[in-house]
Amino acid sequence: MNFGLFCFNISIANIIELIVVDLKRLQVQARDGPSDPNALAKWRILNRLHDRNETMYYKVLIANIEEYAPVVYTPTVGLVCQNYSGLFRRPRGMYFSAEDRGEMMSMVYNWPAEQVDMIVVTDGSRVLGLGDLGVHGIGIAIGKLDLYVAAAGINPQRVLPVMIDVGTNNGKLLKDPLYLGLQQHRLDGDDYVAVVDEFMEAVFTRWPNVIVQFEDFQSKWAFKLLQRYRNTYRMFNDDVQGTAGVAIAGLLGAVRAQGRPMIDFPKQKIVVAGAGSAGIGVLNAARKTMARMLGNNEIAYESAKSQFWVVDAKGLITEGRENIDPDALPFARNLKEMDRQGLREGASLVEVVKQVKPDVLLGLSAVGGLFSKEVLEALKDSTSTRPAIFAMSNPTKNAECTPEVAFSILGDNIIFASGSPFRDVDLGNGRIGHCNQGNNMYLFPGIGLGTLLSGSRVISDGMLQAAAERLAAYMSDDEVIQGIIFPSISRIRDITQEVAAAVIKEAVEEDLAEGHNGMDARELRKLSQVN
Numbered sequence: 001m002n003f004g005l006f007c008f009n010i011s012i013a014n015i016i017e018l019i020v021v022d023l024k025r026l027q028v029q030a031r032d033g034p035s036d037p038n039a040l041a042k043w044r045i046l047n048r049l050h051d052r053n054e055t056m057y058y059k060v061l062i063a064n065i066e067e068y069a070p071v072v073y074t075p076t077v078g079l080v081c082q083n084y085s086g087l088f089r090r091p092r093g094m095y096f097s098a099e100d101r102g103e104m105m106s107m108v109y110n111w112p113a114e115q116v117d118m119i120v121v122t123d124g125s126r127v128l129g130l131g132d133l134g135v136h137g138i139g140i141a142i143g144k145l146d147l148y149v150a151a152a153g154i155n156p157q158r159v160l161p162v163m164i165d166v167g168t169n170n171g172k173l174l175k176d177p178l179y180l181g182l183q184q185h186r187l188d189g190d191d192y193v194a195v196v197d198e199f200m201e202a203v204f205t206r207w208p209n210v211i212v213q214f215e216d217f218q219s220k221w222a223f224k225l226l227q228r229y230r231n232t233y234r235m236f237n238d239d240v241q242g243t244a245g246v247a248i249a250g251l252l253g254a255v256r257a258q259g260r261p262m263i264d265f266p267k268q269k270i271v272v273a274g275a276g277s278a279g280i281g282v283l284n285a286a287r288k289t290m291a292r293m294l295g296n297n298e299i300a301y302e303s304a305k306s307q308f309w310v311v312d313a314k315g316l317i318t319e320g321r322e323n324i325d326p327d328a329l330p331f332a333r334n335l336k337e338m339d340r341q342g343l344r345e346g347a348s349l350v351e352v353v354k355q356v357k358p359d360v361l362l363g364l365s366a367v368g369g370l371f372s373k374e375v376l377e378a379l380k381d382s383t384s385t386r387p388a389i390f391a392m393s394n395p396t397k398n399a400e401c402t403p404e405v406a407f408s409i410l411g412d413n414i415i416f417a418s419g420s421p422f423r424d425v426d427l428g429n430g431r432i433g434h435c436n437q438g439n440n441m442y443l444f445p446g447i448g449l450g451t452l453l454s455g456s457r458v459i460s461d462g463m464l465q466a467a468a469e470r471l472a473a474y475m476s477d478d479e480v481i482q483g484i485i486f487p488s489i490s491r492i493r494d495i496t497q498e499v500a501a502a503v504i505k506e507a508v509e510e511d512l513a514e515g516h517n518g519m520d521a522r523e524l525r526k527l528s529q530v531n
């Protein structure tokens with residue numbers, strides 16, 4: 001045997017095949033979700049490949065995106081973050097800690113890449129639905145950027161995952177000798193803002209064209225930081241704005257799936273469980289979308305809010321709520337009106353569903369199983385011809401319900417979407433209960449790519465709206481009628497391209513586009529007229 005010759009003859013394609021065979025071996029008897037005993041092993045193999053040969057890693061990921069997105073992204077990335085100290089081998093990305101104050105500018109100038117196009121930054125304070133995971137939340141920034149490379153074709157040398165380490169309030173991590181971050185309680189108030197301000201100034205000084213995606217910040221800071229930076233820097237908050245766009249696309253898909261035109265959206269009664277960064281982001285965007293359809297004036301905006309009932313950890317939110325969160329206040333229901341509806345402050349989700357008989361039940365609560373048998377039974381009285389259930393919380397075990405439970409209780413005439421992937425449900429006699437993945441992954445890569453290529457200085461509401469509308473229109477009437485309201489992950493490169501084009505077009509129309517890489521605003525305008 002000529003071992004040397006054997007080595008010489010083995011091609012890149014053969015090596016990739018060997019890696020995939022190795023990964024597939026772990027798929028025997030594998031199940032979805034964090035309980036999948038092989039999920040972490042698959043992640044480890046992919047992560048080692050990422051360390052050894054980045055090009056090959058992305059080749060494997062892109063060629064097998066349907067299989068490995070759930071490994072590098074939700075649900076497995078959640079498990080990875082929960083076990084990060086044990087899995088950690090080599091650092092990836094940058095860590096800016098509260099102790100680096102005054103040094104961040106020089107730290108940024110020490111980063112080896114000449115140019116960085118995309119940063120995903122987190123402070124690890126609310127990682128998926130898993131709570132405060134401190135610096136171990138870096139895994140979520142890495143996973144999101146993997147999708148930027150795989151879906152949007154961003155150069156992997158030009159992406160940067162960032163952790164802002166201001167401590168953690170996770171009691172377990174504070175005591176864990178293997179914890180990799182600052183073992184102190186989180187900074188708050190002005191001290192916290194000063195750290196994030198210094199980071200933003202440093203990265204935009206070195207890379208003025210970078211785009212910064214804020215990810216998995218607890219609600220309290222998600223909204224404040226978005227307002228603080230969005231008119232100055234090229235940034236967006238994925239949980240607030242990306243999720244809102246994906247939910248709008250899904251909600252409009254649910255209207256079409258009832259055989260009705262999208263313009264009927266303002267008639268939908270929507271119960272939202274969860275009033276955090278994601279829930280409030282969706283509510284604001286859905287209300288604005290309805291208002292636009294109703295005439296785009298103050299009266300339309302006011303009347304649109306009566307289509308929403310919001311339930312949080314304390315039950316139905318009404319004007320009777322003490323110390324109400326200011327972000328939830330616009331959706332607090334009037335007490336007298338609720339009384340007429342047989343509801344009260346703090347009414348339970350099941351009571352609300354029974355009384356409202358909603359068209360849509362949407363969960364962004366991070367509470368697995370919240371859409372219990374009782375809640376789904378109550379939804380049987382929905383006034384909709386085809387009720388929609390969006391169990392959008394991640395990872396899998398935090399989903400408000402599974403598609404199996406939803407289809408078994410409500411029958412096949414529903415629309416179902418979940419944040420993490422589930423398999424379609426076999427309903428017998430050749431019928432399939434379709435499980436859509438309603439996840440911001442269908443928007444953020446296109447928002448980032450479109451912003452980068454347009455050279456827009458900020459990310460406007462119009463650009464985000466254009467992205468959502470493109471996703472909403474992506475599915476054909478045939479697909480929607482079958483209950484398929486989101487594309488399959490195998491189409492993520494195509495949808496990302498479409499979303500990016502819509503974002504560029506809107507940036508040009510709003511006169512925000514300044515061009516990119518030798519293509520100036522005038523040329524972009526010509527392109528946008530042709531397409």
Ligand SMILES: NC(=O)C1=CN([C@@H]2O[C@H](COP(=O)(O)OP(=O)(O)OC[C@H]3O[C@@H](n4cnc5c(N)ncnc54)[C@H](O)[C@@H]3O)[C@@H](O)[C@H]2O)C=CC1
Nearest residue numbers: 128129274275276277278312313365366393394419439440
């Ligand atoms: N599918 C997707 O694309 C996305 C999904 N998410 C998921 O949404 C979930 C929530 O995220 P955030 O809003 O940032 O979290 P958050 O912690 O800011 O908000 C959670 C909300 O749920 C409420 N809640 C807790 N228990 C409840 C109960 N028993 N009934 C009703 N509401 C309850 C809380 O009061 C709070 O308003 C997470 O699981 C996250 O993974 C977030 C962004 C995108």
Ligand SMILES: CC(=O)C(=O)O
Nearest residue numbers: 128216239394439440
């Ligand atoms: C998908 C996502 O961004 C989240 O669950 O936080």
Ligand SMILES: [Mg+2]
Nearest residue numbers: 128215216239
């Ligand atoms: Mg997130």
